[in-house]
Amino acid sequence: MTVAIDIEKCTGCSGAREAQCERICPGGLLVREGVKVQLRGGGACWDCAACVKSCPHQALYLILPWPLGGRGARLYARASATETEWILRLPSGREERYVIPARINQKKPVPEI
Amino acid sequence: MTGWQTEFKETDIAIVGGGVAGLAAAITAREAAPSSRILVVEQAHPERSGCLAAGVNAINAYLHPGETAHTFLDFVLREFMGIVRRDLVMTMAAGFNKAVDRLAAWGVPFPRDREGRYLRRGRHAVVVHGERIKPLMFQAACRAGVEFLNRTLAVEFIVNEGGRVEGLYALGIKNSTFYIILARAVICTTGGVAGLYSPSCPYSGLIRGIGWYPLFNAGSGLAMGLRAGAEMTSLEARFIALRVKDTLAPTGTVAQGIRVPQVNVHGENYLEGRHLTTVERLQSTLAEEGAGRGPCYLDTTRLTPAEARQLEEAYLEMCPRMVLWWGDHEESPRDKPLEVCPSEPYLVGGHSLSGYWIDSRRHTTLPGLYAAGDASGGAPKKYVSGCMVEGEIAALSALEDITQHDLHLTCPGETAVQEAKGRALAPLKRTNGLVAGELEARLHKILDEYAGGAVQGYRLMAGRLLIARRELKKLRRECYRLTAGDSYDLMQAHRVVDRIMVASAMVEHLLYRKETRWPPYQERADYPVRDDSRWMVFINSRYNRDNDSFIMLERPLEEEGGL
Numbered sequence: 001m002t003v004a005i006d007i008e009k010c011t012g013c014s015g016a017r018e019a020q021c022e023r024i025c026p027g028g029l030l031v032r033e034g035v036k037v038q039l040r041g042g043g044a045c046w047d048c049a050a051c052v053k054s055c056p057h058q059a060l061y062l063i064l065p066w067p068l069g070g071r072g073a074r075l076y077a078r079a080s081a082t083e084t085e086w087i088l089r090l091p092s093g094r095e096e097r098y099v100i101p102a103r104i105n106q107k108k109p110v111p112e113i
Numbered sequence: 114m115t116g117w118q119t120e121f122k123e124t125d126i127a128i129v130g131g132g133v134a135g136l137a138a139a140i141t142a143r144e145a146a147p148s149s150r151i152l153v154v155e156q157a158h159p160e161r162s163g164c165l166a167a168g169v170n171a172i173n174a175y176l177h178p179g180e181t182a183h184t185f186l187d188f189v190l191r192e193f194m195g196i197v198r199r200d201l202v203m204t205m206a207a208g209f210n211k212a213v214d215r216l217a218a219w220g221v222p223f224p225r226d227r228e229g230r231y232l233r234r235g236r237h238a239v240v241v242h243g244e245r246i247k248p249l250m251f252q253a254a255c256r257a258g259v260e261f262l263n264r265t266l267a268v269e270f271i272v273n274e275g276g277r278v279e280g281l282y283a284l285g286i287k288n289s290t291f292y293i294i295l296a297r298a299v300i301c302t303t304g305g306v307a308g309l310y311s312p313s314c315p316y317s318g319l320i321r322g323i324g325w326y327p328l329f330n331a332g333s334g335l336a337m338g339l340r341a342g343a344e345m346t347s348l349e350a351r352f353i354a355l356r357v358k359d360t361l362a363p364t365g366t367v368a369q370g371i372r373v374p375q376v377n378v379h380g381e382n383y384l385e386g387r388h389l390t391t392v393e394r395l396q397s398t399l400a401e402e403g404a405g406r407g408p409c410y411l412d413t414t415r416l417t418p419a420e421a422r423q424l425e426e427a428y429l430e431m432c433p434r435m436v437l438w439w440g441d442h443e444e445s446p447r448d449k450p451l452e453v454c455p456s457e458p459y460l461v462g463g464h465s466l467s468g469y470w471i472d473s474r475r476h477t478t479l480p481g482l483y484a485a486g487d488a489s490g491g492a493p494k495k496y497v498s499g500c501m502v503e504g505e506i507a508a509l510s511a512l513e514d515i516t517q518h519d520l521h522l523t524c525p526g527e528t529a530v531q532e533a534k535g536r537a538l539a540p541l542k543r544t545n546g547l548v549a550g551e552l553e554a555r556l557h558k559i560l561d562e563y564a565g566g567a568v569q570g571y572r573l574m575a576g577r578l579l580i581a582r583r584e585l586k587k588l589r590r591e592c593y594r595l596t597a598g599d600s601y602d603l604m605q606a607h608r609v610v611d612r613i614m615v616a617s618a619m620v621e622h623l624l625y626r627k628e629t630r631w632p633p634y635q636e637r638a639d640y641p642v643r644d645d646s647r648w649m650v651f652i653n654s655r656y657n658r659d660n661d662s663f664i665m666l667e668r669p670l671e672e673e674g675g676l
C-alpha cells in the first residue's frame with residue numbers, strides 16, 4: 001500500500017463521471033466510495049504515480065511503507081502542460097522540489113544541453 | 114451474473130492491449146488506412162497503462178551514427194548466445210530511429226546536442242524526458258481516430274470453424290458488460306508476464322506490487338493464445354533483472370545514465386575491464402555473492418551534487434519510488450552506495466526471447482492473429498522503440514491481410530456466446546471455493562520452490578520441475594473452484610488462471626532444454642554445460658486443450674518464422 005489519500009483534500013471529483021485517479025490507475029485500484037476515493041487491493045500498487053499526477057487537488061501522494069522505511073516522507077506531483085513538478089516532503093518537514101520537462105512546448109523547444 | 118449485459122462490437126482490427134506496441138500499431142493502421150476501424154481493447158486506460166505507466170528515461174534501442182541493423186543484430190546474437198530470430202531483429206532495428214523521431218514529433222522531449230542529435234546514453238540508447246510518454250502516445254492515437262474500449266479485460270479469442278481468429282470476448286470491468294468483439298484481424302499486444310514468482314524482495318507479504326514489471330501484466334494474451342492453440346517460443350528464456358534492492362528501480366539509470374562503478378563489498382569493481390552481456394553482469398553479481406563478497410553496489414558516493422540531482426530527476430521520470438526512498442531515509446545518492454539485487458523471473462519478449470512464435474510479418478501461427486512487443490518472442494532487446502516497430506509491422510501486415518482477403522465475419526451462435534459468457538463469469542456464480550489470492554500464493558510456492566525461483570538461486574533441475582509440472586496440473590483443475598464477489602475480483606480470478614496457464618507452459622520449456630544456455634535466466638543444475646551441438650534451436654510449445662497437455666516442438670534458427 002504505497003499511495004496515501006488525504007481525505008481532507010479529496011473531493012472525489014464530484015460531478016465527474018469518475019474521479020481522475022480512478023480513471024487513470026493502471027490497476028483499477030482506486031474507487032470512489034460515496035464522495036471520497038479509496039484504495040483497494042493496495043498491495044498491488046506499483047507506485048507508478050499516475051494517480052498522484054492526475055489529482056487536481058494534490059490529495060494523493062506516494063509513501064514508503066514501514067518494511068522499507070516508513071519514516072513519513074511524501075512524494076507529491078503536479079502536472080502542467082509542459083512540465084511535471086515533484087514535491088518531496090522529507091520526514092523533517094523540509095521540502096525538495098524538482099521540475100522536469102514532460103512535453104515539448106512547440107513555441108519553446110527544450111533547451112540544448 | 115445478474116446485471117451483466119451483453120454487447121456486440123465489430124471492427125476491422127482489434128488490438129488487445131493499449132501499451133506502447135498496441136498504440137503504435139493502432140496509430141500506424143489508422144494512418145495507412147484512414148477509413149479503417151481500429152479498436153484498442155485495454156484492461157485499464159491507455160493514458161497510463163502498460164509497463165510504461167510511470168514513464169521512461171531512456172530509449173534503449175537506437176542506431177547512433179556508425180551503427181546499423183547488422184551491428185545491432187550482432188550485439189543481440191552475443192547477448193542471447195546465438196538463439197535469436199535474425200529476420201525479426203533486422204526488421205525491427207531498421208525502424209528504431211524512425212520510431213524515436215515519431216515520439217519526438219508527438220511531443221516527447223528529447224534533449225539534443227549542438228548538432229541537433231539525440232543525446233547518447235550508452236551504445237544503443239538515447240536520453241529522453243519520457244515521464245509522459247504514454248499520455249502523449251494516447252493523444253496521438255486519439256488524433257489518428259483510434260477507438261478505445263477501456264477497463265475491458267480480454268478473456269478469449271473467437272476462432273471460427275476454419276480456425277481463423279475473428280475477434281475476442283472481453284469483460285467490461287466498470288460497466289459489467291460482456292463484449293463480443295468481431296474483428297477481421299486481431300493484434301495481441303498484451304505485454305509480458307509478471308507475478309508468476311513471488312517478489313525477490315518480499316516484505317511480509319504486505320506489498321506485492323514492488324517489482325520491476327507491473328503485476329497488471331498477467332500474461333492474459335499469452336494464455337488466450339495458448340488456449341486457442343497458438344505456438345509459443347522460448348518460454349524457458351526467463352528474464353531476471355538486476356535492480357536496486359528493495360525499490361526494484363532500474364540500475365541502467367545509474368550504470369549507463371551516470372556511469373558509476375559496480376562494486377562488491379570490498380569496493381572492488383568486479384565488472385571492470387570485462388566486456389559482459391546483460392545476463393553475464395547479473396551472473397557475475399550472483400557469483401560475487403556466492404564467493405562471500407556481497408552485497409554488491411552501484412557506487413553513487415562519488416557523484417558530484419549536480420550528478421546526484423540529475424540521477425534523482427532521471428528516476429522521477431521512470432521510478433519515482435527511488436527518490437521517495439532517499440527522501441524517507443533523509444539521504445542523498447551520495448551518502449551511500451546503492452545495493453543491487455536480482456528481481457524475480459519474468460517472461461518478457463522485449464527483454465528476452467519468450468512469447469508468441471511469429472513470422473517476420475508478426476503473424477502468429479493462428480490465422481488472423483498477429484503479435485507484437487513484449488508478448489512476442491524471438492527478438493530480444495526491443496525496449497520502447499522495438500515494441501513500437503513491431504506494432505507498426507503487425508498493423509501493416511494485418512491491413513494487408515484484410516484488404517487482400519474478402520472476409521465475411523460470422524458472429525458466433527447464441528449457444529457459443531452463452532457458453533463463453535458462462536465461462537467468463539463463472540467465478541461470480543460460485544459461492545464456495547477459492548479466491549484468486551489463494552491460488553496465486555500456491556502458484557508462487559510451486560514456481561519458487563520447484564521451478565527455479567529466487568529461493569532456489571534460480572537454478573533448475575528435472576526432479577524439481579517434474580514436481581512443478583504435477584502440482585501445476587492439479588492447480589489448473591483448482592481454477593474451476595475460483596470465486597469472485599465483484600468485477601474487480603473477477604478480473605483477479607482471470608489473471609491467476611492466465612498466470613497458471615503460462616506457468617504450466619513455461620515449466621514444460623524449462624524441462625525440455627537440457628543444457629544451461631543463459632544462466633541464471635535458464636540454468637539447469639543437472640545439465641550445467643552449454644551444448645551448442647544439440648541445443649542451437651528454438652524450443653516451442655502448443656497447448657492441446659482436448660487432453661490438457663503440451664506439445665513440444667523444435668524450430669531451427671535459420672528457417673524464417675518456421676511457418
